[in-house]
Amino acid sequence: MSRTPAVGAVGIVGAGAVGQAVATTLCMAGFCRRLLIASRTAEQAAALAADIDDMRQTTASPVHPRAGRVVDLADCQAVVIVVRASFTNTRNTDVRMGGAVANAPAIGQLAAALHGYTGTVLVVTNPVDVMSRLFAELSGCERVFGIGSNLDSARYRAALARHLHVPATAVAGHVIGEHGDAAVVCASATTVNDQRVPLPLQQLRDELTTRAGLISAGIGRTRSGPAGAVLSALHKTLAVDDGIEELSAPYEGGWLGIPLRFTRGQPVACLPSLDAAEQRQFTTADTKLRTAYQAVRSLPELESPDSERAS
Numbered sequence: 001m002s003r004t005p006a007v008g009a010v011g012i013v014g015a016g017a018v019g020q021a022v023a024t025t026l027c028m029a030g031f032c033r034r035l036l037i038a039s040r041t042a043e044q045a046a047a048l049a050a051d052i053d054d055m056r057q058t059t060a061s062p063v064h065p066r067a068g069r070v071v072d073l074a075d076c077q078a079v080v081i082v083v084r085a086s087f088t089n090t091r092n093t094d095v096r097m098g099g100a101v102a103n104a105p106a107i108g109q110l111a112a113a114l115h116g117y118t119g120t121v122l123v124v125t126n127p128v129d130v131m132s133r134l135f136a137e138l139s140g141c142e143r144v145f146g147i148g149s150n151l152d153s154a155r156y157r158a159a160l161a162r163h164l165h166v167p168a169t170a171v172a173g174h175v176i177g178e179h180g181d182a183a184v185v186c187a188s189a190t191t192v193n194d195q196r197v198p199l200p201l202q203q204l205r206d207e208l209t210t211r212a213g214l215i216s217a218g219i220g221r222t223r224s225g226p227a228g229a230v231l232s233a234l235h236k237t238l239a240v241d242d243g244i245e246e247l248s249a250p251y252e253g254g255w256l257g258i259p260l261r262f263t264r265g266q267p268v269a270c271l272p273s274l275d276a277a278e279q280r281q282f283t284t285a286d287t288k289l290r291t292a293y294q295a296v297r298s299l300p301e302l303e304s305p306d307s308e309r310a311s
């Protein structure tokens with residue numbers, strides 16, 4: 001594989017299912033020269049770094065992995081946060097929101113450890129729209145984006161392409177709002193080969209709603225799709241490529257998934273036109289996420305963070 005990566009160092013916090021897939025993806029993509037891995041325990045971080053190092057050796061990848069502590073990630077160009085606190089999610093609906101109370105203290109600890117970090121932070125931890133806002137507001141970091149709507153959008157374009165027997169690249173369309181039950185399919189602005197076409201909207205919505213659950217039911221967790229969404233977002237946010245990425249970001253005082261057009265790493269919001277029903281759904285998502293954020297923000301654990309720091 002050997003080629004010189006455009007990016008110097010990327011950090012990953014959380015050596016679980018998605019963290020492992022992100023590390024593997026970055027190694028095989030030859031994305032960065034150094035990959036720093038931190039997790040809840042030093043053993044987890046060291047184990048993942050060793051496994052990725054084996055991959056580096058067997059594939060001649062230019063990516064050098066190393067285990068470290070969260071504070072060691074300060075000189076990375078980007079940090080990917082993929083932690084998940086230990087809890088049992090018993091929800092059947094609004095599943096991602098089920099992690100809010102459990103994951104918020106971990107996000108609070110990481111925000112303290114990375115306070116003032118000037119690189120790019122990609123938050124994957126769910127509920128991602130709430131956790132990315134929480135991390136941004138507690139850390140003071142200015143370049144924080146949540147992963148999820150870009151995965152939803154890719155799934156939507158692929159499902160529509162399958163339905164119409166066209167390549168996914170022929171489909172232009174976005175899924176915005178919450179990465180969750182209040183996702184908004186921007187159907188009215190969707191085009192196929194630059195033409196508006198009738199859409200099997202309910203079928204597409206159902207596919208979007210059930211896809212993550214089907215993957216988790218079959219193989220335990222979703223991991224490769226989110227890892228691909230992280231890689232795609234790293235390309236845009238670190239100015240490797242220009243283009244549009246649907247990410248969770250601040251918008252009119254709230255924080256939710258919107259299309260961002262990146263030019264040399266700088267994002268500008270570029271919402272498609274919404275019809276009246278889509279606008280109502282977008283407002284509903286916005287209200288839901290603001291309410292969820294306020295509830296999380298008032299958790300007592302965030303006022304006095306646990307003394308245990310991520311290693």
Ligand SMILES: NC(=O)c1ccc[n+]([C@@H]2O[C@H](COP(=O)([O-])OP(=O)(O)OC[C@H]3O[C@@H](n4cnc5c(N)ncnc54)[C@H](O)[C@@H]3O)[C@@H](O)[C@H]2O)c1
Pocket residue numbers: 013014015016017018019038039040041044082083084085086099103106107109123124125126127128147148151179221222223226310311
């Ligand atoms: N946004 C998306 O598109 C998307 C997609 C899939 C999963 N997710 C979310 O990503 C998160 C991770 O999922 P997973 O399947 O990898 O979980 P996992 O349980 O397999 O791994 C989580 C890892 O985080 C570590 N961890 C926990 N607390 C920590 C802390 N305070 N500091 C450092 N490390 C800590 C754990 O030790 C574990 O290694 C979950 O919240 C999941 O819902 C988001």
